[in-house]
Amino acid sequence: MITAQLDGILPVNPSPELTERKWWDYFTFNTDHKVIGIQYLVTSFLFYLVGGALATAVRKELSTPEVDFVSRELYNSLFTMHATVMIFLWIVPAANGAFGNFLLPLMIGARDMAFPRLNAIAFWLIPPGGILLMSSFLVGAPASGWTSYPPLSLMNGKWGELIWILSLLILGTSSILGAVNFITTLLLMRRPGIGLNNMPLFCWAMLSSSALVLISTPVLAGALILLCFDLIGGTSFFNPTGGGDPIVYQHMFWFYSHPAVYIMILPVFGLVSEILPVHARKPIFGYQAIAYSSLAISFLGLIVWAHHMFTSGVPGWLRMFFMVATMVIAVPTGIKVFSWVATVWGGKLRLNSGMLFAMGFVSMFVIGGLSGVMLASAPFDIHVHDTYFVVAHLHYVLFGGSVFGLYAAIYHWFPKMTGRMINETWGKVHFVLTLVGFNLCFLPMHKVGLAGMPRRVAEYDPQFAAINLICSIGAYLLAVSTIPFVINAVYSWVRGPKAGANPWNAISPEWQTLSPPPIENYLGEPPFVPDPYDYGKDYNPGKRPMSQVKAADLWR
Amino acid sequence: MNIPTNIATLIVGVLVTLISFWVGQHHGLLPVAASVNAPLIDGLFDTMITLSVGLFLLVQGALIFALFKFRKPKDDETDGPPWKENLPLEILWTGIPAIIVLGLSVYSFEVYNSIGGLEELAMQAHHHSMKGAAIAAPLNSTSQSSPTEPRLATIGFTAPANVKGTGVTVDVTGLQYAWIFNYPDSGITSGELHLPVGQDVQLKIKAMDVLHAFWVPQFRLKQDAIPGRETELWFKPTVIGTYPIVCAELCGSFHGAMRSQVIIEPQSDYDAWVQQQLADSAPSDHPTIASAGQSQSAETRLAPRLAEMGISELTLAQVHPHHDG
Numbered sequence: 001m002i003t004a005q006l007d008g009i010l011p012v013n014p015s016p017e018l019t020e021r022k023w024w025d026y027f028t029f030n031t032d033h034k035v036i037g038i039q040y041l042v043t044s045f046l047f048y049l050v051g052g053a054l055a056t057a058v059r060k061e062l063s064t065p066e067v068d069f070v071s072r073e074l075y076n077s078l079f080t081m082h083a084t085v086m087i088f089l090w091i092v093p094a095a096n097g098a099f100g101n102f103l104l105p106l107m108i109g110a111r112d113m114a115f116p117r118l119n120a121i122a123f124w125l126i127p128p129g130g131i132l133l134m135s136s137f138l139v140g141a142p143a144s145g146w147t148s149y150p151p152l153s154l155m156n157g158k159w160g161e162l163i164w165i166l167s168l169l170i171l172g173t174s175s176i177l178g179a180v181n182f183i184t185t186l187l188l189m190r191r192p193g194i195g196l197n198n199m200p201l202f203c204w205a206m207l208s209s210s211a212l213v214l215i216s217t218p219v220l221a222g223a224l225i226l227l228c229f230d231l232i233g234g235t236s237f238f239n240p241t242g243g244g245d246p247i248v249y250q251h252m253f254w255f256y257s258h259p260a261v262y263i264m265i266l267p268v269f270g271l272v273s274e275i276l277p278v279h280a281r282k283p284i285f286g287y288q289a290i291a292y293s294s295l296a297i298s299f300l301g302l303i304v305w306a307h308h309m310f311t312s313g314v315p316g317w318l319r320m321f322f323m324v325a326t327m328v329i330a331v332p333t334g335i336k337v338f339s340w341v342a343t344v345w346g347g348k349l350r351l352n353s354g355m356l357f358a359m360g361f362v363s364m365f366v367i368g369g370l371s372g373v374m375l376a377s378a379p380f381d382i383h384v385h386d387t388y389f390v391v392a393h394l395h396y397v398l399f400g401g402s403v404f405g406l407y408a409a410i411y412h413w414f415p416k417m418t419g420r421m422i423n424e425t426w427g428k429v430h431f432v433l434t435l436v437g438f439n440l441c442f443l444p445m446h447k448v449g450l451a452g453m454p455r456r457v458a459e460y461d462p463q464f465a466a467i468n469l470i471c472s473i474g475a476y477l478l479a480v481s482t483i484p485f486v487i488n489a490v491y492s493w494v495r496g497p498k499a500g501a502n503p504w505n506a507i508s509p510e511w512q513t514l515s516p517p518p519i520e521n522y523l524g525e526p527p528f529v530p531d532p533y534d535y536g537k538d539y540n541p542g543k544r545p546m547s548q549v550k551a552a553d554l555w556r
Numbered sequence: 557m558n559i560p561t562n563i564a565t566l567i568v569g570v571l572v573t574l575i576s577f578w579v580g581q582h583h584g585l586l587p588v589a590a591s592v593n594a595p596l597i598d599g600l601f602d603t604m605i606t607l608s609v610g611l612f613l614l615v616q617g618a619l620i621f622a623l624f625k626f627r628k629p630k631d632d633e634t635d636g637p638p639w640k641e642n643l644p645l646e647i648l649w650t651g652i653p654a655i656i657v658l659g660l661s662v663y664s665f666e667v668y669n670s671i672g673g674l675e676e677l678a679m680q681a682h683h684h685s686m687k688g689a690a691i692a693a694p695l696n697s698t699s700q701s702s703p704t705e706p707r708l709a710t711i712g713f714t715a716p717a718n719v720k721g722t723g724v725t726v727d728v729t730g731l732q733y734a735w736i737f738n739y740p741d742s743g744i745t746s747g748e749l750h751l752p753v754g755q756d757v758q759l760k761i762k763a764m765d766v767l768h769a770f771w772v773p774q775f776r777l778k779q780d781a782i783p784g785r786e787t788e789l790w791f792k793p794t795v796i797g798t799y800p801i802v803c804a805e806l807c808g809s810f811h812g813a814m815r816s817q818v819i820i821e822p823q824s825d826y827d828a829w830v831q832q833q834l835a836d837s838a839p840s841d842h843p844t845i846a847s848a849g850q851s852q853s854a855e856t857r858l859a860p861r862l863a864e865m866g867i868s869e870l871t872l873a874q875v876h877p878h879h880d881g
């Protein structure tokens with residue numbers, strides 16, 4: 001049934017050297033965007049396991065109110081490294097580097113990225129950056145939180161802090177190189193006939209996210225370099241004992257780090273916008289609204305950073321400006337959420353693992369979005385800033401949001417990336433364990449935060465002991481939930497049943513080629529897909545099966 | 557019996573509204589509200605909880621309903637309906653959230669203004685004239701604060717102009733890993749904050765070393781203590797009791813242990829405490845000895861905690877203001 005769609009696209013017997021990668025290609029400086037995408041994905045997933053182990057250690061310590069598992073100093077290093085690894089080595093490279101690289105050229109009908117060598121360089125900065133960061137455990141890991149506010153960051157161990165700064169500069173450089181590549185590719189390398197408004201929505205999301213990377217990451221680099229001078233050169237940019245101003249660092253840091261949230265979530269918005277229509281068998285609802293709301297979020301994301309500083313050294317009137325700007329972000333975000341619900345509504349849902357994770361994403365992200373609006377309100381934020389309420393909120397956005405979306409994407413594109421199907425039963429086990437573990441871990445945190453538990457503490461008021469124990473049990477469950485996934489993914493990659501070119505009967509262009517795609521992506525001309533969400537052509541319930549539909553019917 | 561869709565929708569809408577309002581009033585998530593402004597913030601939170609529960613039920617309900625209702629029938633390989641857009645619907649779900657967040661913005665702004673967050677705007681002119689006076693005055697107290705003077709107008713929550721200077725003023729100093737409270741009117745230095753109920757309280761917050769944040773959950777108030785800058789909090793405690801003072805900004809390895817308490821007591825108990833403190837601090841005719849005596853008393857009280865945290869007596873002595881100057 002799949003060959004029907006690919007008629008006229010594939011030569012009868014393509015020669016293997018045009019289609020197949022050798023396993024060792026993935027360990028080399030390869031310039032193929034698909035190899036680089038998978039390199040990003042596997043590398044970042046390995047760091048996700050490291051970050052998860054750090055989180056489990058943090059939760060082990062917090063399962064009792066006393067300091068009884070690790071020392072206070074090590075505890076501070078654990079949560080600092082957990083956040084740094086999860087942000088800079090897992091979500092940012094996985095959402096942008098992995099899926100951006102693998103999917104964008106396929107989606108716009110290009111043979112590769114605009115700058116293949118730059119692309120490979122961007123990836124190969126990640127392993128050294130990550131290993132450098134981990135090596136800080138040998139000399140005393142950074143312990144000032146991933147925000148690394150001076151003066152504390154200037155007073156903890158010098159070498160750990162220096163290594164943290166250097167590795168973030170390396171990873172930030174990688175991120176910038178990737179963004180340059182994505183924007184250039186999307187603007188200049190689309191197949192003839194594909195305008196911006198024919199692009200799959202993931203392309204719009206990557207445009208918005210990459211613009212943020214280009215505008216904001218250099219500011220973080222500037223802040224880190226100045227911090228480095230204060231640390232080793234004895235300057236006083238941020239050091240109050242020499243007349244410096246620690247608040248300036250906070251402004252520079254959050255000018256990057258708030259947009260960083262959108263760098264981590266916008267691509268995932270795009271991924272979910274791809275996955276839902278395929279398995280709901282319906283067009284995406286409100287294509288243009290979703291596309292332009294990505295741009296709106298990207299712009300607004302640049303002017304809200306000081307909402308992280310409502311209790312810091314920001315005057316009241318400025319707090320009001322940032323409060324209103326932050327609240328406004330709820331509007332484009334709401335448009336997306338409602339459009340996703342409308343996409344699912346009335347469809348014929350194939351509830352496979354990818355779809356379950358995608359719907360789980362919408363459902364968990366809504367909770368993070370609603371608590372986000374609450375946090376935007378300055379007078380309320382004064383109470384909950386730097387408490388477990390914020391910890392709960394950010395994990396609903398970045399785990400319930402980004403990580404659920406990334407899992408959905410892994411399940412959805414696994415057949416395309418590997419050419420094999422992933423086991424559905426174990427996928428569903430993974431989904432249920434993740435959903436239960438996640439909510440058990442993070443939902444109760446709202447409560448303790450509101451009741452008075454600050455974040456980043458190794459010891460806490462015993463009245464919060466019971467709830468923290470529940471959170472820790474949830475965290476252990478989350479740790480366990482990755483086991484079926486890893487085994488399933490590795491086994492299916494090697495032994496899974498062959499997938500064929502288009503196992504989901506999807507319309508978007510990346511499915512109109514072999515799985516895995518040949519080296520030059522398409523054996524003939526890349527297909528012309530004017531509307532990648534054109535489902536519902538055969539909406540005569542029960543009349544004509546999809547397998548009888550010709551490719552020409554689908555693409556008009 | 558088949559219930560018509562519009563009636564079903566109406567019933568669901570009424571139910572969602574009722575549940576939202578009920579949860580908004582009965583969530584019980586916040587600790588006791590012990591200051592005059594805390595109920596304002598709680599009202600704001602209740603409103604946001606009500607709205608959030610409503611939206612949550614709407615979206616979550618639609619997703620769960622879809623999960624069961626729109627599951628693909630077995631052997632049906634056809635597509636769903638080709639719905640791509642619906643302009644009135646999209647205007648609705650853009651417009652309603654926009655109105656909600658604008659309303660919340662205005663409400664939040666009002667609350668923020670009433671709790672004193674914007675007082676400094678009204679005081680800008682006043683502050684300018686004070687600057688000149690500060691420069692003219694002899695800078696004889698440099699040892700007590702960091703070398704840099706505050707460069708901006710006071711940040712935090714300021715008392716309304718008509719209560720300025722009345723009530724109790726306390727200088728708060730955060731250091732690794734303790735809070736030191738100094739009452740400039742009486743010269744008392746303490747590791748706990750004692751305050752009379754129903755009085756305006758003004759805290760002037762400083763940090764010795766790194767960032768700290770002064771937080772009393774029951775007052776719904778938090779303000780960072782910033783080295784080289786003075787910040788301010790104003791509040792009026794209304795409920796007698798003992799509440800935790802929590803450091804909310806990561807300040808080092810003992811951050812979690814940097815806790816103290818605020819004791820809100822009747823005026824008579826407070827006065828008794830002040831007298832007791834003054835008696836304890838070995839009054840003397842000689843001001844220098846009196847000052848030293850105060851340091852001694854605070855150090856004695858804090859000694860067990862401080863030794864554990866590695867705070868030297870020298871550091872502690874530095875934070876004690878010299879009122880004889």
